[in-house]
Amino acid sequence: MTALFNPLKAGQMALDHRIVLAPMSRYRCTKQMAPDTLTADYYSQRASKGGLVITEATHINPEGTPVWNIYEAIREGGGEAPGIWTDDQTDAFRAVVDAIHAKGAYASCQLQHCGRVAQDDIKDHPLVKGSRLPIGPVSSSAVPIAVTDEEGNQYNWDQPSAPPRALDVSEIARVYEDYAHAARNAIKAGYDFVEIHAGHGYLVNQFLCDSVNKRTDEYGGSIANRCRFLFELVAKLVDTVGLDRIAVRLSPTFKEHIRYFGVSDSNPEALYSTAIEGLNDFPLAYLLLTEPRASGLSAPAENDPAHSEPLSSVRFRKIYKGTLIAAGGFTPQTAARAIEEGHYDLIAFGRWFLSNPDLPERIRQGSPLNVYDRDKFYTNGADGYTDYPNEGGTIGVAGKYPVMEQHKIGKTLSHS
Ligand SMILES: Cc1cc2nc3c(=O)[nH]c(=O)nc-3n(C[C@H](O)[C@H](O)[C@H](O)COP(=O)(O)O)c2cc1C
Structure with missing residues (x-):
């Protein structure tokens, strides 16, 4: 495991270990789509000296914000994802960043449209109703x-989705401004970095990939044109916000992989x-690539097929x-191997970090890990959020x- 504990100096970062908290939406925010003290506790629990914490996908404007009650657990639990377009949301994030x-x-801060x-x-959300926001x-x-896509894959989507409107060129400029406003707010809240979520089937991914992008102007057609939105946004x-402060997440998928919200490309x-x-x-702070090893929602932690699929990115x-x-x-083992073999500089853990607030220390010590409870990923309150215990017994x-x-x-599955 020593490879995971070699320090790394890169740009503005001086890291003591290679174990990053992956961005994970937990839908525990307030009705104002803002984090609160529970959110600050959750991130504080998972922050460690010389570590990197990427907070959950945060909406830049109402136009890019779904009512996430498309998911049953959220419908029943009633939680919200955060936004960072208002001053109140920005102020609320300050406590989270201070705790980290x-x-x-x-x-x-991962920004999402x-x-x-x-x-x-x-439009009916109390934060948006009556405003002139797009x-x-x-x-x-x-x-x-x-x-359902042509391969018969079902999405976690149990209501019909309305056809989107294609952004015209002047609106694209306005979307960049909305991103810039959100990025400024994130920096005002104290964030060190702002990550553009350009993967997982969301807006930037919809510009990159030709299953969605059918434009005939300078933002569509050739690969160079389809990358224009990403590059202009990064610029x-x-x-x-300045050099070394911007990061990007991409999720390259190939024919054999899942498609995020039906997005794919003919020549990935x-x-x-x-x-x-x-x-x-x-000069990016970092590039985060998603290894497209997804196992659906039902795989048990001990033999999740995602743990054994070959690396792709x-x-x-x-x-x-x-x-x-x-x-x-x-x-922990495959992460150490990936660093040792020089494939990646850092490894972000999602589910195992969610259930182990002291994950870097547990990996260092070789201690057993708390097993995550999938049913509580998206529910409300402290249950399955801040009540996973650390080893010292001071948390959770x-x-x-188990x-x-x-x-x-x-x-329990073979490793490739
Ligand atoms: C509950 C949950 C919420 C997630 N939310 C986000 C998100 O907001 N943004 C994002 O880029 N990825 C999100 N992901 C994906 C994770 O960042 C990560 O790529 C994924 O969990 C795979 O890593 P793992 O096998 O270590 O869990 C989420 C994953 C989980 C389990």
């Missing part, structure tokens, strides 16, 4: 999400090689010159969750 900094960690995944029912759904082109945010190798090569022109290591992070299906509820030896994770 107090532990000696860096904080990165969901494009066609957003729906116009957000409302979605919008996308690169007027191509709706198919509830705008670098101008807005060429598309993502061009996008990643182009990002070398910017490592092919881009030879292209990208900056700090490269991967997330997706890593166990001791004994509440534990698993690190070396057993993923071991």
